[in-house]
Amino acid sequence: MGEDRQNVIIINGNQCAFEPGETILEVARRHDIDIPTLCHLKGATPTGACRVCVVEVEGAASLMASCVTPASAGMVVHTESPKVVAARRLVLELMLASGNHNCTIRGADDGDWTAMQLKVMQEDQAEVLCPVWGDCRLQDLAFRYQATAQRYDRAETPYPQELVNPFIVRDFSRCIRCGRCVQACNEVQVNNAINFGFRGAALKIVAADDRPLRDSDCVFCGECVQACPVGALVEKGVRYRVRPWETTRTRTTCSYCGVGCQLDLHVADGRVVRVTGAEDAAPNYGSLCVKGRFGFDFIHSPERLTKPLVRDGDQLREATWDEALDRVVQGLAAVRDSHGADAVGVLCSARITNEENYLLSKLARAALGTNNIDHCARL
Numbered sequence: 001m002g003e004d005r006q007n008v009i010i011i012n013g014n015q016c017a018f019e020p021g022e023t024i025l026e027v028a029r030r031h032d033i034d035i036p037t038l039c040h041l042k043g044a045t046p047t048g049a050c051r052v053c054v055v056e057v058e059g060a061a062s063l064m065a066s067c068v069t070p071a072s073a074g075m076v077v078h079t080e081s082p083k084v085v086a087a088r089r090l091v092l093e094l095m096l097a098s099g100n101h102n103c104t105i106r107g108a109d110d111g112d113w114t115a116m117q118l119k120v121m122q123e124d125q126a127e128v129l130c131p132v133w134g135d136c137r138l139q140d141l142a143f144r145y146q147a148t149a150q151r152y153d154r155a156e157t158p159y160p161q162e163l164v165n166p167f168i169v170r171d172f173s174r175c176i177r178c179g180r181c182v183q184a185c186n187e188v189q190v191n192n193a194i195n196f197g198f199r200g201a202a203l204k205i206v207a208a209d210d211r212p213l214r215d216s217d218c219v220f221c222g223e224c225v226q227a228c229p230v231g232a233l234v235e236k237g238v239r240y241r242v243r244p245w246e247t248t249r250t251r252t253t254c255s256y257c258g259v260g261c262q263l264d265l266h267v268a269d270g271r272v273v274r275v276t277g278a279e280d281a282a283p284n285y286g287s288l289c290v291k292g293r294f295g296f297d298f299i300h301s302p303e304r305l306t307k308p309l310v311r312d313g314d315q316l317r318e319a320t321w322d323e324a325l326d327r328v329v330q331g332l333a334a335v336r337d338s339h340g341a342d343a344v345g346v347l348c349s350a351r352i353t354n355e356e357n358y359l360l361s362k363l364a365r366a367a368l369g370t371n372n373i374d375h376c377a378r379l
């Protein structure tokens with residue numbers, strides 16, 4: 001069946017069918033044509049704030065932000081024309097100059113770090129460049145478009161870093177005001193804890209009357225951290241401790257509740273150092289709660305039980321699994337035989353798998369003969 005010519009646009013010479021209401025960006029992505037974005041957050045209302053996604057539309061008076069421009073029949077679009085590339089480079093240079101973006105693309109021809117980079121490191125009290133070096137969308141795009149930001153002086157940021165929060169460091173000097181964190185908080189998680197505050201050069205993302213996150217409605221789900229394309233929002237535990245290329249990722253299922261959120265464990269030296277939500281997988285599509293994202297200390301806790309313990313009088317001592325399981329069998333059988341099966345109860349856990357909970361249900365009902373089975377979310 002031939003395509004409906006009414007609903008076709010041409011992108012870089014390719015005929016691309018579109019659905020009514022789709023933006024140029026959506027059509028391009030559906031046809032595997034890459035248009036870079038910065039402020040665009042999947043699942044949220046496009047804002048057109050950053051202008052990185054501009055494209056040239058033949059006949060249009062100016063470049064257009066593809067994330068907010070609806071496709072219309074017959075459009076002829078160029079995504080990497082000289083005009084587009086120059087505009088993107090300019091936008092990126094201005095962003096690089098808007099704060100402490102001290103990654104190497106500032107163009108140190110002699111190979112040394114520049115005075116600006118050294119000054120920023122002093123402010124950061126760190127001996128390495130930006131904490132998200134190698135994991136920064138702005139840096140990636142600066143390399144791609146060879147934006148060096150040497151043309152503009154760096155703007156000083158009037159706001160100090162916010163280090164008091166339990167899980168998140170806010171570094172306003174690295175914020176590019178893309179608004180992704182605001183959308184992640186207000187549109188994706190619907191926590192409404194942060195928003196834009198102040199005006200002009202003083203613009204800042206604020207929480208609860210410009211108080212730290214810990215004193216606001218923030219629930220530390222970390223959705224904003226995952227949405228931040230630069231180093232303005234960083235997990236406290238990983239900042240300046242581990243570089244992204246030192247980690248490997250393992251996809252797994254969160255063990256905190258029965259929703260089954262998919263997450264990626266970032267592992268360095270055999271230790272989990274960071275957790276991010278899997279953006280391409282149901283049911284959470286990148287979102288996590290505070291426990292799923294930040295509650296992984298227990299994995300390497302020295303207090304964690306690694307061997308079974310049995311009680312001898314007032315003392316607990318290590319035992320083999322065979323001995324411990326024998327004790328359990330004897331204890332349960334003794335209670336059941338002397339007081340009846342309903343004298344026994346079984347507590348499962350929301351932190352084990354469905355299969356394990358199913359087996360416990362079988363153990364309670366079929367083996368022990370009781371329907372006293374429940375779960376405790378805190379186990």
Ligand code: FES
Binds near residue numbers: 036039051052054066
């Ligand atoms: Fe379109 Fe930012 S991604 S304006």
